[in-house]
Amino acid sequence: MNRAVLSTSISVGLATGLYGISFGAIGVAAGLDVLSVMLLSLLMFSGASQFAFVGVVAAGGAPITAITSAWLMGIRNSFYALRLTTVLGPRGLFKVLTAQLTIDESNAVSAAQIEPKDQKFGYWATGVAVFVFWNSATLIGALAGNLIGSVEEFGLDAAAAAAFLGLLWPRLRNQWQLAALGAFVAIITTPVLPSGVPILLAAAVALIPFGGKR
Amino acid sequence: MILTVILASLAVYSWKLLGYLVPERFITERFRGFADRVTVALLAALVAIQGFSTEGEIVIDARLGALAVAAVLLAIRAPYILVVLAGALVAAGLRALGL
Numbered sequence: 001m002n003r004a005v006l007s008t009s010i011s012v013g014l015a016t017g018l019y020g021i022s023f024g025a026i027g028v029a030a031g032l033d034v035l036s037v038m039l040l041s042l043l044m045f046s047g048a049s050q051f052a053f054v055g056v057v058a059a060g061g062a063p064i065t066a067i068t069s070a071w072l073m074g075i076r077n078s079f080y081a082l083r084l085t086t087v088l089g090p091r092g093l094f095k096v097l098t099a100q101l102t103i104d105e106s107n108a109v110s111a112a113q114i115e116p117k118d119q120k121f122g123y124w125a126t127g128v129a130v131f132v133f134w135n136s137a138t139l140i141g142a143l144a145g146n147l148i149g150s151v152e153e154f155g156l157d158a159a160a161a162a163a164f165l166g167l168l169w170p171r172l173r174n175q176w177q178l179a180a181l182g183a184f185v186a187i188i189t190t191p192v193l194p195s196g197v198p199i200l201l202a203a204a205v206a207l208i209p210f211g212g213k214r
Numbered sequence: 215m216i217l218t219v220i221l222a223s224l225a226v227y228s229w230k231l232l233g234y235l236v237p238e239r240f241i242t243e244r245f246r247g248f249a250d251r252v253t254v255a256l257l258a259a260l261v262a263i264q265g266f267s268t269e270g271e272i273v274i275d276a277r278l279g280a281l282a283v284a285a286v287l288l289a290i291r292a293p294y295i296l297v298v299l300a301g302a303l304v305a306a307g308l309r310a311l312g313l
Contacts, residue, residue, distance in 0.1 A: 015298040043223035074226035081233020083249035099230040155305030158280035161265035162301025168257040182255030183262035202259030206251035
C-alpha cells in the first residue's frame, strides 16, 4: 500500500462527492424518485452517463432515448477497461466486480502511477473511495433536493472541470500535445455534434502516435 | 422508471465489461500504448467540455477563472482536494460578483 496513492484516492473520492450531491438533487428535480436516483449511482456508477440519463428524463424524453444517451456516454469506460485488464489481470467472475469500478477517476489515478503495484492499488483505492462517496453524496442530494441551490451558484460545474484537470495534470508534462489536441477536437465539435460524440472523437486522437512517452 | 434505470445501467455496464473480455493475446504493446494515450486525450476532452461548454454550446464564463486558479494550485503541488474546492469557490465567487 502506498500512502500517497491512498491519499490521492480519498481526495478524488471526496471531490466526486461534491458533484454527487448535485447529481442527487438534479435527479430528483428531473422527476425521478429517490430509489431510481440511488440505483443510477449504485448500478450505473458512471457520472457522465448518469447526468445524460437524467437530462433526457428531465426534458421529457422517451425511455429508449435515456438508455441510448447513457450507453453512448459510457463507451470510454471500454477503453479504460482495455488498459486496466493488463494492469489488473482480473480472472473469471472477478472481472464482473472489477468492471463495475471502471470509471474516469479510477483509471486516471492508476494511469498516473509508475510502479505496477501502485497502478493496481490506485485503481482499487480510487474505485472504492469514489463508489462510497459518490453514493453517499447522491443520497444526501436526493433527500435534500430543493434545499440545495443551483449547481452553478455553488460552482460545482467548475469543481468537476478542476477535478478532471487535476487527474490530467501528471500526464501534461510529457503528453501535453496529445491533451491539447484532444481538448481542441472535443470543444470545437461540441456545438455541431450530439453530446457524447465529441468525446469519442477525442479518443480517436489517441490513434495518432505523436507526443512523448509517459 | 426502475426498469428503465436497470436496463440503462446494464447498457453502460456492458462497455465496462467488454474491455476485460478481450483475450490478453490481442493486447499488444502498441495497443497498450493506445489505451494509455486514450486516458490522456479523454481527460483533456472532459476538462474542455466540462469547463467551456453548456448544453452543447461553447461558453466562456466563471469556469475559466476557476480552471486558471486550479492550474496554478496544481503547478505548486497543492493537494488535489484543495484544487477541486478552489475551483468551486472561485467560480461561485465570480458568479456572485455577477461575472
